[in-house]
Amino acid sequence: MIEICEVGPRDGIQNEAKFVPTETKVALIEKLIDSGIRYIEAVSFVNPKVVPQMADAEALLTKLPVRDDIKYAGLILSRSGLERALKTDIGHLHVATTTSDSFNLKNVKRTVADATEELTKVAADGVSDDRKVIGVLGTAFGCPFEGEVPVERVLKVAESFLKAGSRGITLADTTGMANPNQVSEVVGSFRKAFGEDLDLSLHFHNTRGLGLANVLAGYQAGVKRFDSSIAGLGGCPFAPKAVGNVCTEDMVNMFHGMGDATGTDLEQLVETAKWMEQNMGRSLDGMLMKAGIA
Ligand code: ZN
Numbered sequence: 565m566i567e568i569c570e571v572g573p574r575d576g577i578q579n580e581a582k583f584v585p586t587e588t589k590v591a592l593i594e595k596l597i598d599s600g601i602r603y604i605e606a607v608s609f610v611n612p613k614v615v616p617q618m619a620d621a622e623a624l625l626t627k628l629p630v631r632d633d634i635k636y637a638g639l640i641l642s643r644s645g646l647e648r649a650l651k652t653d654i655g656h657l658h659v660a661t662t663t664s665d666s667f668n669l670k671n672v673k674r675t676v677a678d679a680t681e682e683l684t685k686v687a688a689d690g691v692s693d694d695r696k697v698i699g700v701l702g703t704a705f706g707c708p709f710e711g712e713v714p715v716e717r718v719l720k721v722a723e724s725f726l727k728a729g730s731r732g733i734t735l736a737d738t739t740g741m742a743n744p745n746q747v748s749e750v751v752g753s754f755r756k757a758f759g760e761d762l763d764l765s766l767h768f769h770n771t772r773g774l775g776l777a778n779v780l781a782g783y784q785a786g787v788k789r790f791d792s793s794i795a796g797l798g799g800c801p802f803a804p805k806a807v808g809n810v811c812t813e814d815m816v817n818m819f820h821g822m823g824d825a826t827g828t829d830l831e832q833l834v835e836t837a838k839w840m841e842q843n844m845g846r847s848l849d850g851m852l853m854k855a856g857i858a
Contacts, residue, residue, distance in 0.1 A: 566819050566826045567789040568812060569734075569765065570596050571605040572840070574639055575809055576797025578608060578617045580844065586620045588843055590627045595836040596794060600828035601812075603635045605658060605791070609645035625652050639700070641672070646686045650693050657690045659683050659730070660700035662738065663718045664707030680721050684728040691729035699725025700734040700767070705750065706741030715753045722754070732763030734791065737778065740771025740807075744781035751785035765789035768810045770796065770849065775810035776818055783819075790815065795837035796849030811850040813837050817857065830857060 573593055577584050593604055606628065612619035621638065628636060630653075637656035638649050649657055661679040662668050668676050683699075690697045704718045722733045735750065747766070754764055766782040767790075768775045779790050793809030813833040816826050830852075837853045 565788070566783070566824055567603060567765075568601060568816070568826055568828065569603045569605055569637070569789060569791045570601045570794060570812055571767070571791045571809055572596070572793040572795070572797045572812065574605045574608050574618070575791070576793040576795075578615050579798060579807075580617060582844070584617060584843070586624050586627065589620075589624055592794070592836070592840060592843075593628055595832075595839060597629065597631075597634060599832035599836055600826070601833075602633055602827065603637070603656075605637045605639060607636075607654070608639035608641075609648040610639070610641055611644075622648070622652055625654060635696075637698070640686060640690070641683075643682060643686055646690060649690070649695070654695070656696045656698070657687075658698050658700045658734065659687045659690065659725070660702055660736070661721065662702035662707070663721050664703040664710055664713050666709035667703050667707045667738075670709065676717070676721065680724050684724045687725055687730050688728040697725075697728075697730045698732045698734055698763075698765075699728075699730040700736055701725075702736045702738040704735040705737040705746055706739070708739045708741070715750055718750070719753060719757050722758070726758065732765065733758075734765045734767050736767035736791075737769055740769035740774070742768060742778045743774060744777045747778045747781040748785045751782055751787060755786065760786070763789075765791065767791035769798065770808040770810055775808070776815060779810055779815055780818070783824075794833065794850075795840045795853065796851075797840065797844075808849045811837075811852070813852045814850055817852050 607621035608618040638654045640659045768778045792812040794812045796808045796811035798809030841848045
């Protein structure tokens with residue numbers, strides 16, 4: 565069984581120029597749940613001046629259906645983000661840093677080592693407060709400013725997060741630079757360093773058209789959880805030209821076609837994608853909603 569972490573409400577919407585009202589975000593999340601999605605990165609606790617789309621994080625969370633079988637996660641990039649998150653009921657914290665000094669210095673004005681030191685404390689405090697923490701490592705497959713990011717550095721940051729009590733690691737290809745061979749190698753290095761039981765998930769952007777190829781490479785290397793975004797919404801306000809997460813319904817179509825269950829209803833996902841496209845008032849990147857289910 566493949567587990568999908570739907571990141572459209574966060575990674576997708578945060579890159580949209582037009583403000584998406586809280587009610588639309590709630591309606592989207594309800595439709596995703598009706599389509600069988602059970603893990604949703606719903607919000608980001610970031611400075612509202614920097615990412616205005618996420619300014620309604622707390623308000624949004626109070627409006628979501630509360631169900632034992634639904635996991636809501638919030639993205640945390642700093643101590644102040646954690647403080648906000650801990651005042652809400654959110655159960656899952658995705659604590660993120662990048663693994664490239666140039667990227668980090670440009671965006672948060674500190675080195676990877678400094679960011680890791682702070683964020684692993686943040687992760688540990690989240691764990692102490694009974695939240696489930698995943699360490700998210702951005703630019704894990706390359707950085708637009710410095711190119712290759714050595715896997716040793718990514719492993720080192722992951723180790724710090726795991727020592728701090730993170731229950732898993734997400735490797736994020738923030739700007740869509742990964743290729744399938746590299747994905748196999750990096751996943752292999754993680755398995756070798758942390759064992760087969762490591763809870764590992766992958767987060768790809770389709771910036772250079774390799775999103776699904778990279779998902780497949782990760783899957784063939786044994787990964788069972790992937791981030792994706794309904795209708796292919798997505799991007800990152802800090803990453804130049806990083807458009808589009810891997811599209812949820814396109815990815816589900818691939819897995820179902822290969823005979824792998826995802827627990828989701830593909831037709832309903834396509835309807836949800838079309839609904840979102842109408843709401844955004846522009847054509848979105850998802851392909852299945854244009855071509856139809858075969
Ligand atoms: Zn992303």
